Amino acid sequence: MTENILAEPQRESAGASTFGKYNFQYHWALCRVIEKHKSNEEYALLIEYHEDVIIANSLNGQEALFEFYQVKNQSASFTENSLTKREKGKKDTFKSSVLGKLLSSCIGTQYEKRITQIGLVSSSGFSLKTEKNLQLDIIKVGDLSEDCLKNLTDQINNELGISLLPSHLQFIVPEIQLANQEDYVLAQFAKLVNTIFSGAQCNAVDIYRAIIDEMGRKGRIQLDYKEWDRLISKKSLTSDEVNDVLALNTTRPTITQLENDFNDLVSNFGWRPLSTRNLRSKLKTLALKRSGFPTSFDINIIRTVKSLIQKVDYNSFSSDLDYVSALFHQAKVDNLDSIIADSDDLKVEIFYALLVDDL
Structure with missing residues (x-):
């Protein structure tokens, strides 16, 4: 301390x-x-x-x-x-x-x-x-x-x-x-x-x-x-x-596009609407925050998750749901949950890395 x-x-x-x-x-x-x-x-x-x-x-x-x-x-x-x-x-x-x-x-x-x-x-x-x-x-x-x-x-x-x-x-x-x-x-x-x-x-x-x-x-x-x-x-x-x-308290056109991309990706996952809405809200807030003032912690997390994604071959899976599930699993294998304890926050970080290029 x-x-x-x-x-x-x-x-x-x-x-x-x-x-x-x-x-x-x-x-x-x-x-x-x-x-x-x-x-x-x-x-x-x-x-x-x-x-x-x-x-x-x-x-x-x-x-x-x-x-x-x-x-x-x-x-x-x-x-x-x-x-x-x-x-x-x-x-x-x-x-x-x-x-x-x-x-x-x-x-x-x-x-x-x-x-x-x-x-x-x-x-x-x-x-x-x-x-x-x-x-x-x-x-x-x-x-x-x-x-x-x-x-x-x-x-x-x-x-x-x-x-x-x-x-x-x-x-x-x-x-x-x-x-x-x-x-x-x-x-x-x-x-x-x-x-x-x-x-x-x-x-x-x-x-x-x-x-x-x-x-x-x-x-x-x-x-x-x-x-x-x-x-x-x-x-x-x-x-x-x-x-x-x-x-x-801010809205951006690119954030609206991010929400649409997220909706398109998870539309066939069969997830419960309330769970999807919570993830979408967290993703929007995270993207806004990082587009304005990414901290050193944010930058390290982004790099770590992008590195994680490179370990999982998208073409090896028959559905997006299987691919995303494999990314969630890989995050735990890499002990990323020791840095981001909340499971929804961890999922949001993975969606952020998948969907955000440069907001």
């Missing part, structure tokens, strides 16, 4: 208990993972865990690298002073500054070296001096003017004892706006489906609702998890889960 490298005490967990599923920061997070999904990147999105948003680039806990984001929705632009201002707390102590909170979630932790990006996202933008006075939507540390960088560094050094700001720190002005955040995300989902399922039709509203509701459910969880796999299962939204939702 892989240990969860993020299993350190969280700075605070109030965000999880006050989660509002229509909040700006979660719509921004959705836009971020949609960008990754378009590029066929694997990811796990963590909501209200150490930071507002954490994105892991792998489901493998030993390999995953992380992006940490704090997402702010306020009326005024952030300045050098407001980023590092510390309000007075109880007993004459000072609270953390906005930038200090973000950096304290990342610096000096056991996972610090696996963080590739630290981002502060502000709906109202930033009033920070940059070299050549450029108006940037992503301001990197190297883009800041010398005076601005020195001022921020001095203040953070006083607060946290950090003498250099991390080179992967960024100040991000988002494209999504408060006034149109829901419509914006719906449009992004529609564009995503069109990108990964060419020629497909989708119900963007159902996709959005299913995913935002799942984010809401997992965002409210305040527990810690020592094991990585449990963290991913209980607390994160993964690329696999998003792809399943996309597949269930």
Whole structure:
């Protein structure tokens, strides 16, 4: 069991208990993972865990690298002073500054070296001096003017004892706006489906609702998890889960053809209609998922089953039913059922290899 490298005490967990599923920061997070999904990147999105948003680039806990984001929705632009201002707390102590909170979630932790990006996202933008006075939507540390960088560094050094700001720190002005955040995300989902399922039709509203509701459910969880796999299962939204939702709410002409081909093949098998319908439904879902976002596991399964099919000579059988039955038998001989335990899922994998060329 892989240990969860993020299993350190969280700075605070109030965000999880006050989660509002229509909040700006979660719509921004959705836009971020949609960008990754378009590029066929694997990811796990963590909501209200150490930071507002954490994105892991792998489901493998030993390999995953992380992006940490704090997402702010306020009326005024952030300045050098407001980023590092510390309000007075109880007993004459000072609270953390906005930038200090973000950096304290990342610096000096056991996972610090696996963080590739630290981002502060502000709906109202930033009033920070940059070299050549450029108006940037992503301001990197190297883009800041010398005076601005020195001022921020001095203040953070006083607060946290950090003498250099991390080179992967960024100040991000988002494209999504408060006034149109829901419509914006719906449009992004529609564009995503069109990108990964060419020629497909989708119900963007159902996709959005299913995913935002799942984010809401997992965002409210305040527990810690020592094991990585449990963290991913209980607390994160993964690329696999998003792809399943996309597949269930998308139709493609080629998928209709696949269903017709399946019906033609099994029409004379004498199978019970309910059993056939279940296999057809699973085959459709599998084909949609793989046409959009095949995982490394998917690719290995496809190769294994195609190799299995090559062992069985179609011309040696007098009927398609006998041939398909021989493939089912060969799958068990090859111990494929140790990887795919459900017998219907195993059958679907064989039908997929037989009927799908390039969806």
